[in-house]
Amino acid sequence: xxxxxxxxxNGLVLGSIYALVALGYTMVYGIxxxxxxxxxxxxxxxxxxxxTVISMxxxxxxxxxxxxxxxLGAALPVCMGTGFAIERIAYRPLRRAPKxxxxxxxxxxxxxxxxxxxxxxxxxxxxFPPILPTSEHEIFGATITGLQIAIxxxxxxxxxxxxxxxxxxxxxxxxxxxxxxxxxxxxxGVDINRVISLTFVIGSALAAVAGLMVSANxxxxxxxxxxxxxxxxxxxxxxxxxxxxxxxxxxxxLLGLIESLGAGYIGDLxxxxxxxxxxxxxxxxxLICVLxxxxxxxxxxxxxxxx
Amino acid sequence: MPFSRVTRMSLAVAAALALAAxxxxxxxxxxxxxxxxxxxxxxxxxxxxxxxxxxxxxQAHLGKxxxxxxxxxxxxxxxxxxxxxxxxxxxxxxxEDDQADPKQGTIVAQKLVDAxxxxxxxxxxxxxxxxxxxIYADAGIPQISGSATNPKYTQQGFxxxxxxxxxxxxxxxxxxxxxxxxxxxxxxxxxxxxxAYGQGLADEFEKAVLANGGKVLAREFTNDKATDFAAILTxxxxxxxxxxxxxxxDSQGGPMVKQLKSLGLKSVFLTGDGGCTPELIxxxxxxxxxxxxxxxxxxxxxxxxGKEFGDKFTAKYGQIQLYAPYVYDSVMVMADAMKRxxxxxxxxxxxxxxxxxxxxxxxxxxxxGNGDLKNGAISLYxxxxxxxxxxxxxxxxxxxxxxxxxxxxx
Numbered sequence: 220x221x222x223x224x225x226x227x228x229n230g231l232v233l234g235s236i237y238a239l240v241a242l243g244y245t246m247v248y249g250i251x252x253x254x255x256x257x258x259x260x261x262x263x264x265x266x267x268x269x270x271t272v273i274s275m276x277x278x279x280x281x282x283x284x285x286x287x288x289x290x291l292g293a294a295l296p297v298c299m300g301t302g303f304a305i306e307r308i309a310y311r312p313l314r315r316a317p318k319x320x321x322x323x324x325x326x327x328x329x330x331x332x333x334x335x336x337x338x339x340x341x342x343x344x345x346x347f348p349p350i351l352p353t354s355e356h357e358i359f360g361a362t363i364t365g366l367q368i369a370i371x372x373x374x375x376x377x378x379x380x381x382x383x384x385x386x387x388x389x390x391x392x393x394x395x396x397x398x399x400x401x402x403x404x405x406x407x408g409v410d411i412n413r414v415i416s417l418t419f420v421i422g423s424a425l426a427a428v429a430g431l432m433v434s435a436n437x438x439x440x441x442x443x444x445x446x447x448x449x450x451x452x453x454x455x456x457x458x459x460x461x462x463x464x465x466x467x468x469x470x471x472x473l474l475g476l477i478e479s480l481g482a483g484y485i486g487d488l489x490x491x492x493x494x495x496x497x498x499x500x501x502x503x504x505x506l507i508c509v510l511x512x513x514x515x516x517x518x519x520x521x522x523x524x525x526x
Numbered sequence: 527m528p529f530s531r532v533t534r535m536s537l538a539v540a541a542a543l544a545l546a547a548x549x550x551x552x553x554x555x556x557x558x559x560x561x562x563x564x565x566x567x568x569x570x571x572x573x574x575x576x577x578x579x580x581x582x583x584x585q586a587h588l589g590k591x592x593x594x595x596x597x598x599x600x601x602x603x604x605x606x607x608x609x610x611x612x613x614x615x616x617x618x619x620x621x622e623d624d625q626a627d628p629k630q631g632t633i634v635a636q637k638l639v640d641a642x643x644x645x646x647x648x649x650x651x652x653x654x655x656x657x658x659x660x661i662y663a664d665a666g667i668p669q670i671s672g673s674a675t676n677p678k679y680t681q682q683g684f685x686x687x688x689x690x691x692x693x694x695x696x697x698x699x700x701x702x703x704x705x706x707x708x709x710x711x712x713x714x715x716x717x718x719x720x721x722a723y724g725q726g727l728a729d730e731f732e733k734a735v736l737a738n739g740g741k742v743l744a745r746e747f748t749n750d751k752a753t754d755f756a757a758i759l760t761x762x763x764x765x766x767x768x769x770x771x772x773x774x775x776d777s778q779g780g781p782m783v784k785q786l787k788s789l790g791l792k793s794v795f796l797t798g799d800g801g802c803t804p805e806l807i808x809x810x811x812x813x814x815x816x817x818x819x820x821x822x823x824x825x826x827x828x829x830x831x832g833k834e835f836g837d838k839f840t841a842k843y844g845q846i847q848l849y850a851p852y853v854y855d856s857v858m859v860m861a862d863a864m865k866r867x868x869x870x871x872x873x874x875x876x877x878x879x880x881x882x883x884x885x886x887x888x889x890x891x892x893x894x895g896n897g898d899l900k901n902g903a904i905s906l907y908x909x910x911x912x913x914x915x916x917x918x919x920x921x922x923x924x925x926x927x928x929x930x931x932x933x934x935x936x
Contacts, residue, residue: 222760222761225763225789226761232756233757344780344805344808349812353788355790362788362790364788437784438809438811439753439777439809441777447751479757481757482746482761483760486761494747495746495761496747498757
């Protein structure tokens with residue numbers, strides 16, 4: 220039983236990490252209908268900047284949590300600036316182009332950022348200094364670290380915050396208006412360029428938080444880390460219903476649970492015929508099933524096609 | 527062009543011998559006069575050696591290290607000024623990048639074959655060495671790898687494939703023996719990364735554990751890009767093995783050790799050469815303490831010419847990463863075979879490689895029928911105070927002289 224609970228906790232932690240990244244994807248998609256494939260790379264840049272600053276301060280004698288916050292404080296503006304620049308350079312000139320064009324520039328930006336990071340931080344794996352306390356808690360015989368609890372809580376808080384932002388604030392209303400119909404929103408006095416820039420900046424700020432949490436949890440950072448993470452988070456966003464903020468969270472958690480329970484039990488359930496190397500196959504099989512029966516995702520709504 | 531010179535020269539020699547055998551005494555002086563005339567007109571022969579390793583990507587530092595090992599050997603050979611077949615020989619290194627990618631490996635291999643290299647040193651990874659070895663075998667070009675450890679490489683029946691490092695069968699055996707006898711473990715769990723190297727080593731380890739009367743409680747899998755191992759480690763935890771073995775590289779091994787500790791597993795961690803690096807300790811942090819790894823060969827301090835090689839290499843290229851001494855020996859073995867065959871032509875000196883008895887930096891190099899190193903040694907290390915510390919050597923000639931103080935690896 221405790222093993223089952225441990226697997227559920229593993230899945231929740233992994234799922235919350237996917238959700239943290241998926242929120243950024245889904246927000247940009249919800250407003251612009253664009254899949255920002257460079258989002259995973261922004262997460263990586265957040266992790267790398269935070270790691271660099273934290274490594275420099277790790278011997279300063281400050282409490283770990285303060286150093287982590289300073290690292291985050293450095294990563295936030297860098298990621299926000301990167302997100303802003305990506306939108307200005309790669310997406311805005313193509314806003315009226317066919318939908319395929321910004322998708323291609325998104326992949327291009329992702330490759331450029333990866334190589335840029337490789338030039339700056341090198342090809343080696345970087346270790347995250349152990350500054351955060353690794354307190355372990357027991358729940359029904361299963362262990363969870365304080366950091367992992369923080370990841371789950373932060374993912375939930377960010378989701379709630381984003382929903383509030385979109386539903387309850389003036390900026391949120393402008394975002395929803397832009398999402399519905401940009402030219403009409405502009406006629407109604409919404410500065411859509413500003414709204415879209417802000418969307419990217421907020422999404423990138425989420426990426427900075429995600430980057431710090433991911434590299435702290437696995438104590439590893441690498442120029443290539445954003446690619447796989449972005450792919451999994453994108454899957455989570457689609458699973459939940461891309462464009463829907465609560466859906467990203469749900470999709471992330473679900474994907475995490477499927478992977479964790481799949482790897483943990485698929486071997487025993489099939490009598491050793493399938494092993495843990497089928498963990499990804501299992502996750503993508505579920506995704507295909509969802510897309511066949513609910514093409515808009517689990518909680519996604521069918522939205523009217525717009526130009 | 528250099529080839530045609532060599533060919534012409536050896537044709538002249540062959541003609542001279544043939545005529546001598548015929549006993550035609552009138553022709554003989556003419557032929558003898560012609561033979562020395564050729565090297566006099568063209569006193570130098572260039573021998574092209576191909577070297578392949580990943581020079582970009584996550585293993586670039588290891589690839590460059592291999593290349594430097596080969597370069598050092600080539601520079602020394604040129605400084606010495608060898609004479610083979612009556613001509614002065616100049617070695618030239620053609621260094622190529624295979625990105626540790628099997629597809630790129632075959633493209634580069636074909637490129638070297640087209641460039642008519644006299645021999646090939648490499649590749650670094652088993653995954654690239656395996657597909658490329660067929661291309662060299664078809665072209666009849668001898669290949670010596672200093673670091674590809676997958677047993678299949680030399681078992682394909684290619685006369686051209688050699689390696690100067692113990693293979694994964696030997697390493698797997700040593701690891702299994704070590705787990706059973708030194709750690710005294712009866713139960714193990716095995717994880718691998720599904721690459722040619724990781725899977726191969728894990729399979730050999732499993733065989734050795736079973737042969738030593740141990741039990742394999744779980745066999746789990748991951749991939750060479752993963753960072754989260756909580757699910758498979760939790761499953762392993764439920765089986766309570768004494769040892770968790772990982773066949774794969776340090777970039778996964780490091781986080782795996784860390785997660786193993788934080789999930790509260792009581793098992794000790796054991797891995798092969800891919801995880802036997804300072805990088806693993808860096809990534810695992812405090813959790814690395816007390817874990818084990820193995821590495822083919824003996825520590826540099828214990829190698830016959832280790833100290834001298836280390837000084838020469840460090841002065842020129844900086845710190846040795848991993849495989850440089852083995853690559854250096856690979857070049858020397860090839861040159862030695864050319865010397866004994868008195869020819870730089872692949873077809874002529876290839877049989878001589880099999881008869882090699884060469885005292886290299888790393889060990890005395892003698893090949894078995896497959897082209898594998900005879901008596902390859904495997905050394906085991908354990909993390910103590912944040913450093914890999916040498917424990918013992920299994921197999922090999924150097925196992926006897928364990929008198930030298932246990933030093934820091936690399």
